[in-house]
Amino acid sequence: MKHPLLRLCVSVALSIALFSVPLAAEERSSNREAELYGNLETFATILDLVQKHYVKEISSSDIMLGAVNGMLGALDPHSSYLSPKDFKELQEDASGSFSGVGIEVTVKDGMLTVVSPIVGTPAFEKGIKAGDRIVKINGQAAKEMTLNDAIRELRGKIGDKITLTVSRDNLPHVQDIVLTRALIPQHSVLAAKLAPGLHHIQINNFQIDTARDCQEALNKAAKQEPIKGLILDLRNNPGGLLEQAVNVADLFIPEGLIVSTKGRGQEQQFLADPKTEKYTFPVVVLVNEGSASAAEIVAGALQDHQRATLLGTKTFGKGSVQTVVPLPGGAGLRLTTARYYTPSGKSIQETGISPDIVVPFEDSEEEMSSGMFSGQIREKDLLHHFENLEQQAKEKKAKQSQAQELEQQLAEDNQLRAALFILQHLPQ
Structure with missing residues (x-):
């Protein structure tokens, strides 16, 4: 294992594994260990090629963050990396208020989907319902966004307008809904x-x-x-x-x-x-x-x-x-x-x-x-x-x-x- 980046990746991967699910060394099969090293070597090779030959220069941190988001996104719609800003907002949501349109969203069948509108919010007032699929946010395809990016787009300054392009199973065409962001109180x-x-x-x-x-x-x-x-x-x-x-x-x-x-x-x-x-x-x-x-x-x-x-x-x-x-x-x-x-x-x-x-x-x-x-x-x-x-x-x-x-x-x-x-x- 001569590649320094590969050594770093292996070290990080093993540290995460030991932190999350401690396993005795004797329980690790040699086949799984070989597979891990092989996959990490492939990743290190691709990273090296991107850094040297991609059409424009890109930072290692951006590449690594993209790799982490891709890895977690491949697991399920709810696992994700939270940037310091996202993590802070998550903590605030549990006990306070936030500004936005008032919908809980997830990714379902590859589409940004409304789990539920929050009662009394702009989304609820405009009739957005659970199961509605958000096709675009301000003209940008929602399918191209991560869940965290979509949530960030839905939030914003109180009074600012946002246009959601929404589809619903029993409606023949998508509809553009203009919402005005507001303070979303968390009345439980x-x-x-x-x-x-x-x-x-x-x-x-x-x-x-x-x-x-x-x-x-x-x-x-x-x-x-x-x-x-x-x-x-x-x-x-x-x-x-x-x-x-x-x-x-x-x-x-x-x-x-x-x-x-x-x-x-x-x-x-x-x-x-x-x-x-x-x-x-x-x-x-x-x-x-x-x-x-x-x-x-x-x-x-x-x-x-x-x-x-x-x-x-x-x-x-x-x-x-x-x-x-x-x-x-x-x-x-x-x-x-x-x-x-x-x-x-x-x-x-x-x-x-x-x-x-x-x-x-x-x-x-x-x-x-x-x-x-x-x-x-x-x-x-x-x-x-x-x-x-x-x-x-x-x-x-x-x-x-x-x-x-x-x-x-x-x-x-x-x-x-x-x-x-x-x-x-x-x-x-």
């Missing part, structure tokens, strides 16, 4: 009263305080009157923190397994904590194609334990676990390390969670008009949205306004209407 839990004793909690994503906020909302409602039933709305919830998904499910599951993860030579189980305060009232869980990852963990656990009735449409099917490892210089590595399994042992990956009662959202699916998808509920229609009444407005007027909003929401949201009907007729 939104609660509202539907009827006497019947409540609605919408979880938009799973953040650091989601389980606590959910519990506080339920306890606040219980102080006013006994809770007879709950609609737990996980529609368009792209996921978030595994721990918080487990803690939310733990509020409703008395005992047993909530979720398990299985990786290479390692398995982890998350069990219901008997010390946690448990809620025993009937629960209906709303899910759709935008419910993913952590949302699927909660839905799958409640379904397997027969603790809730699931209503809506089949979930997204993101059942993989990503581990984020800090790297020198402020960068990071996001690597898929395991899969999620429901208490019954079913993998969420690709298959998703099938609801007990299938109720598609009633959408006319007309072509977009003036750059807006039709048939999508709006922020003003949501249960948690209240008019900005003047301070001197009477309490009676406020209650009438809220009742009108609830009536409008139930009239336009057939899934919520069906869930409320079922909840009203479940045994107490």
